[in-house]
Amino acid sequence: xxxxxxxxxxxxxxxxxxxxxxxxxxxxxxxxxxxxxxxxxxxxxxxxxxxxxxxxxxxxxxxxxxxxxxxxxxxxxxxxxxxxxxxxxxxxxxxxxxxxxxxxxxxxxxxxxxxxxxxxxxxxxxxxxxxxxxxxxxxxxxxxxxxxxxxxxxxxxxxxxxxxxxxxxxxxxxxxxxxxxxxxxxxxxxxxxxxxxx
Numbered sequence: 277x278x279x280x281x282x283x284x285x286x287x288x289x290x291x292x293x294x295x296x297x298x299x300x301x302x303x304x305x306x307x308x309x310x311x312x313x314x315x316x317x318x319x320x321x322x323x324x325x326x327x328x329x330x331x332x333x334x335x336x337x338x339x340x341x342x343x344x345x346x347x348x349x350x351x352x353x354x355x356x357x358x359x360x361x362x363x364x365x366x367x368x369x370x371x372x373x374x375x376x377x378x379x380x381x382x383x384x385x386x387x388x389x390x391x392x393x394x395x396x397x398x399x400x401x402x403x404x405x406x407x408x409x410x411x412x413x414x415x416x417x418x419x420x421x422x423x424x425x426x427x428x429x430x431x432x433x434x435x436x437x438x439x440x441x442x443x444x445x446x447x448x449x450x451x452x453x454x455x456x457x458x459x460x461x462x463x464x465x466x467x468x469x470x471x472x473x474x
């Protein structure tokens with residue numbers, strides 16, 4: 277355990293039956309819209325969900341229009357599409373101008389779970405192995421290690437904040453429906469590895 281976090285926590289599955297709101301949220305790439313829809317669904321405010329999406333959903337051109345209001349609405353919209361039965365396991369959002377999103381996906385195929393880390397830049401920000409397989413869901417520690425090896429959050433934070441740990445910790449958010457302590461463990465990694473952190 278790292279500071280009370282159970283790094284050996286392992287969800288039973290990533291592929292159980294999903295409720296209608298979960299299915300809806302799984303298809304939304306944009307982080308701001310995903311957060312808002314999640315809150316509305318959780319609160320049972322489905323009339324507002326319909327209002328937000330409109331009768332036929334939000335088109336790509338409408339997402340681009342949102343980006344003209346503020347670039348933060350672009351965050352996540354340029355992630356690659358999920359493949360087949362692939363689900364999002366975790367995401368890290370950085371508070372850059374466009375609120376860039378990097379995600380970890382998983383899908384079951386040929387008796388194994390196939391994991392991949394993706395970014396919004398066709399893999400250009402990835403720096404380590406970004407695919408792996410496992411016969412079972414990963415532990416919290418394995419997810420964070422794999423994610424932060426494939427995409428170096430530390431490098432992103434160092435480029436923006438040099439040795440200002442507090443500002444670095446305020447620049448990102450980790451999110452996961454499967455690992456409640458994902459954000460907390462990412463923060464522990466950053467605190468331990470950030471240069472000149474006291």
